Amino acid sequence: MKEFGYQRVLDVPGAVALLGAEPDARYLGGGTNLVDLMKTGVERPGLLIDVRDLPLDRIEATEDGGLHIGATVTNSDLAAHPEVRGRYPALTQAVLAGASGQLRNMATVGGNLLQRTRCGYFTDTAKPCNKRVPGSGCPAIEGEHHNHAILGASAHCVATHPSDMGVALSAFDAVVTYETADGPGELPLSEFYLPVGDTPHLETALPAGALITGVTLPPAPVATVSRYRKVRERASYAFAIGSVAAALDVQDGTVRDVRLAFGAVASRPWRALTAERLLTGGPATAEAFAAAADAELAAAEPLPDNAYKVTLMRNLVTAVLTELTEEAAR
Numbered sequence: 001m002k003e004f005g006y007q008r009v010l011d012v013p014g015a016v017a018l019l020g021a022e023p024d025a026r027y028l029g030g031g032t033n034l035v036d037l038m039k040t041g042v043e044r045p046g047l048l049i050d051v052r053d054l055p056l057d058r059i060e061a062t063e064d065g066g067l068h069i070g071a072t073v074t075n076s077d078l079a080a081h082p083e084v085r086g087r088y089p090a091l092t093q094a095v096l097a098g099a100s101g102q103l104r105n106m107a108t109v110g111g112n113l114l115q116r117t118r119c120g121y122f123t124d125t126a127k128p129c130n131k132r133v134p135g136s137g138c139p140a141i142e143g144e145h146h147n148h149a150i151l152g153a154s155a156h157c158v159a160t161h162p163s164d165m166g167v168a169l170s171a172f173d174a175v176v177t178y179e180t181a182d183g184p185g186e187l188p189l190s191e192f193y194l195p196v197g198d199t200p201h202l203e204t205a206l207p208a209g210a211l212i213t214g215v216t217l218p219p220a221p222v223a224t225v226s227r228y229r230k231v232r233e234r235a236s237y238a239f240a241i242g243s244v245a246a247a248l249d250v251q252d253g254t255v256r257d258v259r260l261a262f263g264a265v266a267s268r269p270w271r272a273l274t275a276e277r278l279l280t281g282g283p284a285t286a287e288a289f290a291a292a293a294d295a296e297l298a299a300a301e302p303l304p305d306n307a308y309k310v311t312l313m314r315n316l317v318t319a320v321l322t323e324l325t326e327e328a329a330r
């Protein structure tokens with residue numbers, strides 16, 4: 001492992017200035033992803049700037065009735081927060097579906113959004129990988145890809161984004177806030193992750209050196225009846241092979257409002273807007289849910305070993321929306 005420096009920072013402008021002065025520095029959240037990647041040589045920073053003492057560890061109500069979640073809030077504190085549990089239950093469920101208790105105690109909101117793909121070629125520096133070494137190729141397409149993307153991928157990369165939290169945040173229209181040397185900025189999560197195209201190494205639209213300061217959730221009454229369902233290859237401590245964050249408002253058998261986002265099927269949390277449009281104003285029936293899932297998944301371009309995800313996602317959407325319909329009727 002390459003030698004590196006370590007420095008704690010206590011204020012946001014100081015953190016941004018330090019990163020600006022040290023081009024090979026990285027912000028350090030809980031370190032649960034970055035340090036693993038440093039051990040394997042995928043990441044080789046010269047300096048770690050520990051952001052955990054920054055005053056970004058609060059969850060606060062916004063004036064319009066939403067929530068602002070600081071970037072250094074741990075996954076555990078986020079999942080346990082009463083306002084999150086009560087108003088955005090799918091977010092609590094998504095966070096609790098990820099990693100382990102110990103990891104969630106360390107992992108931060110900012111780090112979770114920026115965690116890297118779990119593609120085995122990306123983490124193995126002996127292999128080519130366009131995301132790690134641009135132009136070196138994508139061996140996953142002809143090789144091991146059973147848990148790779150079916151939506152929005154390209155001939156240059158078929159990796160998925162591993163975050164569970166991000167899927168629920170996407171369903172609820174989260175906005176990422178950040179700070180740069182030129183001042184603060186914000187990005188809707190829908191614009192935060194870049195399309196893969198021929199530049200899979202460029203993952204987000206964050207300006208260079210930006211420090212994520214938090215995530216803002218707009219008010220979403222529909223989110224009170226919401227659920228996150230994750231399918232994985234073992235019951236705990238595993239990444240998703242497919243997941244759904246869903247929220248539903250049904251009145252007199254008609255869908256008044258619906259939110260739907262998919263995980264583990266694309267390079268980013270996949271907001272299922274086509275399905276949402278089809279469902280809104282229509283009947284809340286299993287047939288309608290399946291048809292909406294089919295419409296969303298019509299864009300899928302599976303590889304030989306991950307075509308199962310199309311059926312998996314269709315069944316997940318149908319089951320979760322049916323459960324939410326029953327919950328709303330109680």
Ligand SMILES: Cc1cc2nc3c(=O)[nH]c(=O)nc-3n(C[C@H](O)[C@H](O)[C@H](O)COP(=O)(O)OP(=O)(O)OC[C@H]3O[C@@H](n4cnc5c(N)ncnc54)[C@H](O)[C@@H]3O)c2cc1C
Pocket residue numbers: 026027028029030031032033034035036051071072097098099100103106107108109110111112113114115162163164165210211212213237238239240
């Ligand atoms: C065994 C294991 C199982 C896991 N299972 C799951 C799972 O099932 N689901 C899931 O979603 N996740 C899972 N994870 C991933 C885990 O959730 C992430 O490692 C974690 O959320 C990353 O947060 P962190 O604060 O530790 O980030 P770090 O490792 O500290 O940082 C990750 C990246 O974010 C950058 N960064 C951190 N904070 C900021 C900031 N404020 N501004 C700008 N950049 C920043 C860092 O520079 C780095 O590039 C698992 C991890 C492990 C090790």
Ligand code: SF4
Pocket residue numbers: 117119120121122128129130131132137138139140141148156157158159200
């Ligand atoms: S899928 Fe992406 S991350 Fe995996 S080998 Fe191909 S380019 Fe690399």
